[in-house]
Amino acid sequence: MPDNTPLPHYEDQYLDLMRRIWTQGDERVDRTGVGTRSVFGATMRFSLADDAIPLLTTKRVYWKVAAREMLWFLTGNTNIKPLVEQGVHIWTDWPLDRYRRETGEEISRDAFEARILAEEDFAKAWGDLGPVYGAQWVNWPRYVALGDEGHYVRTEHGINQIAELVKSLTTNPGSRRHIFTGWNVAELDGMALPPCHMTYQFHVAGNKLSGLLFQRSCDLGLGFAFNIFGLSLLTRMLAQQCNLEAHEVVWNGGDVHLYLNHESLVEEQLARTPQGAPKFRIKRKPDSIFDYKIEDFEVEDYQPQAPISAPVAV
Template sequence: MIADSHARQTPHYEQQYLDLMRHIWLHGDERVDRTGVGTRSILGATMRFSLADDAIPLLTTKRVYWKAAAREMLWFLTGNTNIRPLVEQGVHIWTDWPLDSYRRETGEDIDRDAFERRIIDDEAFATRWGDLGPVYGAQWVNWPRYEPAGEGLFRRAEQGYNQIAELVQAIRTNPGSRRLLFTGWNVAELAGMALPPCHMTYQFHVANGKLSGMLFQRSCDLGLGFAFNIFGLSMLTRMLAQQCDLEPGEVVWSGGDVHLYLNHADLVEAQIARVPSGAPRLRINRRPSSIFDYAIEDFEVLDYAPQGHIAAPVAV
């Protein structure tokens, strides 16, 4: 009976991630991808994580720099698409794309640190080289809207659709709706984006006084990107729940093309050999007046004791 009881114990929440990583590495389809690095890939995967009692699904088999993920989410909500506010806070996760563009167009072999210093010190340089195009935040809070200009013509309105503000209002007033969602996949503007949205559509569901969130991610770098994506989904769900006087329920992550880069072999082998442990919690220390008024100081992660960081290159 003791052995049987032990076998039925609930696995650590991170085990589903490690199992998926192992499956893709062993059985994924090996292919050449956009970056030229190559991946092992599958189509379709789902994971679920509870947010009860302030739970947060941070990976414990390697250190996740959650404050960088939190700063990125707050940056999205401002609608800003320039990396300058991020690099001013020491967040480098979006620098590689404009840096690569700068190197290709100018021929200057500048390193990341020097490029970021110029972004911070020179506003005109940041305006020219630091903008990512109409990525995530632009679509979330200022999706283009057009209004009649007479004689059958239309002009772009000064203020577009704020999907986040409309979502908050909808959760508060119509919690049973099946339209509690927002997306960054604006087909008309994809060509102007440094990177089309990977975490593209978020949907929310209210039941029994609890708010749950779901993310559909068309493309997921499981080795590096997922840790930030699941934290961002969980953080945003917690913020929305607080703003709408609801308790957090769970988050559901669904991936389309889920892949591991071939140059991440060391990361994969090291991580799947580790055993997850611990139960970190995310505390929100203040309730601001709006979903747009949170600051990094409002968030605190407790009881997080991860294993060591595992370095791996980003494919641009």
């Protein structure tokens, strides 16, 4: 008799983890004060073969927003202005919260962003996030000794971890050191948000490139969809730049949680059935990893179910 059991969908593992956290997770008081249900230690694997991309289908993922964020990281910029100029609002809540606390002004997000766009001094004062992701990825601080007195000064140009990664993948593919990280202990206090997706590692087997992300903290309901797409996008970009074939992404989560005020999101998403297999293509090969544009990326056959909105815990 033929086996008519349907094959697992790549998204099933995500929904299984969501269900386990919501029904069995440890209920905790978290930094935001909202409260979460959490498990410690989780792993998921997604194929990138044949142009596959692990976009969630049980809700719409605005993948262009995630792609614009990744491109912004690679510039090293830490001000929200370039994002706001592109209609990307995912980082606005943190500087907006700081502005409200420090000035006492209950400004709306739209009004705050309007001032970011219109007033250069305001953007410099209130739009910067501190040395977050991109600053560490492409300009990790480097210090040199000054004179014979043991004083050290920071150099103008730091270490570009991404450029070094491309070099190591190209010249020494068998290395176990294809790594970059945003977890700079000395600068954590200056960041609007310490890196959640903190350490990336890559592995070459034959001509196939796989990427792994260790995420210390993951909001499974809202953040994960962007995190796994970002990992997949970056792995594809690196594969193209290094003349490799994208193979697989592996996601490791430390504290993986769902916020208690996301009950409606969880229940609605768990009631849905994943469907379809979108494809992701890069339409040209730029001169370097830093020269990609949003127009270079294309997603096909993506037919997700309706978006599910939920509040972001700041």
